[in-house]
Amino acid sequence: MSQELLSQTVSIPLLGAAGTLGGPQANVVPIMRVPGTAYGGGLVLVRWDYSSNVAIAVGSAPAVSLVTLNSSSLPVGTPAANGSALTTAGTAISGTITTAWVPGTVSFLGVKYSQATYGGTSPAYIVVNVDYFHGRGSA
Numbered sequence: 001m002s003q004e005l006l007s008q009t010v011s012i013p014l015l016g017a018a019g020t021l022g023g024p025q026a027n028v029v030p031i032m033r034v035p036g037t038a039y040g041g042g043l044v045l046v047r048w049d050y051s052s053n054v055a056i057a058v059g060s061a062p063a064v065s066l067v068t069l070n071s072s073s074l075p076v077g078t079p080a081a082n083g084s085a086l087t088t089a090g091t092a093i094s095g096t097i098t099t100a101w102v103p104g105t106v107s108f109l110g111v112k113y114s115q116a117t118y119g120g121t122s123p124a125y126i127v128v129n130v131d132y133f134h135g136r137g138s139a
Contacts, residue, residue, distance in 0.1 A: 003133045005046065008032050014052075014062065014115055014124040026114035030073050031128065034106050040135040041104030047131040048080055048095040052087040054124050061086050062115040062126055064095065069108040076106060084114075092129075101136065 010031045034043055050064050065081035079099040087093065102109060111128050 003135070005131055005133060007129060007131050008109075009127060009129045010111065011125050011127045012111065012113065014113075014126060026112075028067060028069070028073070028075055028110050028112045030069055030108040030110045031130070032109050034068070034102055034109055035104055035134055037104040039104070042134075042136060043102050043109075044133045044136065045080060045097050045100045045102060045130065046133065048097065048129060049092040050082070050095065050126050050128045051090055051092045052124060052126050054087075054089050054122050056087045056124060058084065058086040060115065062113045064093075064111065064113045064126065064128065066095070066130065067110050067112045068102055068106040069110045071107045073108060073110070075110070075112060078112075087126075102132075 008031060012029055035041060048066060061084045063084040065078050067075040068077040068079060070076050079102055080095050080097045082093060082095040085093055113126065
């Protein structure tokens with residue numbers, strides 16, 4: 001039996017506190033439920049990256065990481081991270097995976113991001129993609 005490579009993609013608007021362009025901000029967004037032990041338990045991160053729809057200068061660019069979340073959507077671990085880097089519209093920035101195995105004992109995988117002030121006139125979004133396998137696989 002072979003495992004199927006799965007992918008999760010999410011688009012996150014970078015908005016100020018009042019729903020307008022701005023910043024600074026820091027947020028955690030749950031993007032997917034991690035299968036519990038009764039369903040094969042956990043997942044293995046294979047690759048992840050993020051991009052933006054507009055150019056964002058290094059001083060304003062978001063710092064992005066993948067976090068594990070408990071049932072209250074509170075971060076309990078950081079299996080993958082990437083520092084802040086300037087973004088070019090549509091160019092993916094590869095993230096670093098420090099712990100590929102996400103156990104089925106956590107509830108969600110989420111995106112944590114922080115952003116300095118963005119002063120552009122176009123709406124800004126980051127698009128995060130995560131490639132993964134269900135379960136631990138055969139190692």
